[in-house]
Amino acid sequence: MSRALMLHEDAPRARVVELEDNQLPDLPVTVDIERSGLNYKDALAITGRGKIVRDLPFVPGIDLTGRVMSSESPDHQVGDEVILTGWGVGERHWGGLAERMRVKPEWLVARPEGMSAEQAMAFGTAGLTAMLCVMRLEEAGLTPQQGPVIVTGATGGVGSWAVQMLAELGFEVHAVSGKAEQRNWLMSLGAYEVHLRSDFEAKGRPLEKSRWAGAVDTAGGQVLANLLAQMHYDGKVAAVGLAAGADLPTSVMPFILRGVSLLGVDSVMINAQRRQQVWQRLASLPANLHSRMQLETVGLDALAERAEAMLDGTISGRVLLDPSL
Ligand SMILES: NC(=O)c1ccc[n+]([C@@H]2O[C@H](COP(=O)([O-])OP(=O)(O)OC[C@H]3O[C@@H](n4cnc5c(N)ncnc54)[C@H](OP(=O)(O)O)[C@@H]3O)[C@@H](O)[C@H]2O)c1
Incomplete structure (x- = not known):
């Protein structure tokens, strides 16, 4: 079992639920999520104030990082540290506001050496x-x-x-x-x-x-x-x-x-090579940039309220999800 923020037709729209692995999408790579991030698009999806998601029930979240827990793909081994952003994940495909998600191998990039899960999602x-x-x-x-x-x-x-x-x-x-x-x-x-x-x-x-x-x-x-x-x-x-x-x-x-x-500038559909190039450039930035960023880390239960706050314009910096909280 793993927990996820799930959007429903009936109220309250966003609720934390428990899912069996076989209820996750039938995709080849399973990732145990260490951190995710709350983005403007996620806030629109969670609150229903924007038409981001068409099919409910749905797990939102356009970003995630974590470790590969199982893989049917030769490109990813158990334990690999990976990042996923874009590709319609969190819009057309179940996303990262969860403890665990199954995803396509080609959506994943390797997390650069030395970059922590928190740093990766502080960027997101x-x-x-x-x-x-x-x-x-x-x-x-x-x-x-x-x-x-x-x-x-x-x-x-x-x-x-x-x-x-x-x-x-x-x-x-x-x-x-x-x-x-x-x-x-x-x-x-x-x-x-x-x-x-x-x-x-x-x-x-x-x-x-x-x-x-x-x-x-x-x-x-x-x-x-x-x-x-x-x-x-x-x-x-x-x-x-x-x-x-x-x-x-x-x-x-x-x-x-x-x-x-x-x-x-579009970040959703850029090709894998460009993504890896951008993540390497992000990894080369001085670490002190992270210490200046305003970061707020919350658990799954707090996301619905933080999404409202984001659309009301009262958040500065980045809101991260630690699904273990
Ligand atoms: N093209 C892409 O691939 C891509 C990727 C990521 C995000 N985006 C888009 O980029 C925008 C920012 O995303 P984000 O993740 O940075 O969102 P965010 O963290 O919610 O920041 C949005 C910021 O926009 C400013 N803002 C709010 N209402 C505004 C208004 N009525 N007029 C002008 N500025 C307003 C606020 O900053 P101040 O209070 O400081 O003005 C707010 O903090 C969103 O529209 C998002 O959809 C596009």
Whole structure:
């Protein structure tokens, strides 16, 4: 038997249940989960406030790390330390908010040597996505010498990692947050300055004073439209989220008059080779980045309440699941 957070049709939607192994999906690799993480998408699924999950009952959780407990795949041996993020796990396939899950071998990457389960899930999809944004900007030619960069949703999982990573690489990082009280924490992550989100929410002009060489945007909507209007000539924007909305009320002006590049970032379906590359890059970051991250570790029973809090915008940093709690 193992415990899992399961979503149901009837109330309460999210309940902790016990499952026999033969009730888990019939897939070749069984992982004993050491840590998982709570992401924005999980919060939408758990609360039912977003259409993430179609078929109930369902075990949510887009991230997990743990040890292989049994394997019918030659690629994974019993005891291997593995990480799973994306691939529709936690959306179309049962996910990581559980003590144990059965998964496809091709979804798993090896946990880098020396990276603990807690460190892996402190990154999770959020850290992986932040690093993908950084690499996308670098590959487009962005360097610290080109000018300041800006990160929106800065106290969120993706945003707070992006602030730390870009600061570590020598960029002057401007953080945008709706939480004025988190200014000191954002500065401790390496932000050069913290701006209020409300400064970026009003409808602006198609082109504004040029301020930023690069951007990581987790907001979308009017916030992204305003960032695009403020980019330097040849500026680069990694668009990764939709916390402010899925629309993009912009014009072609930033693209055709300033040569701005809008770079899409997806962490769900990137190929296995790129994933391993990103995890190795994450493993190469200095360990002290972890000590600055705000981490809250909870058991299965607390997840439903933390998911509500996440969507209400009252969480900073990362919420981890330790299923043994
Ligand atoms: N493309 C991908 O593969 C991918 C992967 C991971 C996440 N995402 C997306 O990226 C976004 C952030 O994910 P996350 O895991 O970092 O979530 P999170 O930890 O919940 O952080 C979201 C942050 O967005 C900010 N925010 C909240 N409401 C907002 C609003 N109305 N307008 C603007 N900003 C708002 C808040 O930060 P402040 O209070 O500091 O402003 C909040 O902490 C989500 O939209 C998520 O779906 C995409």
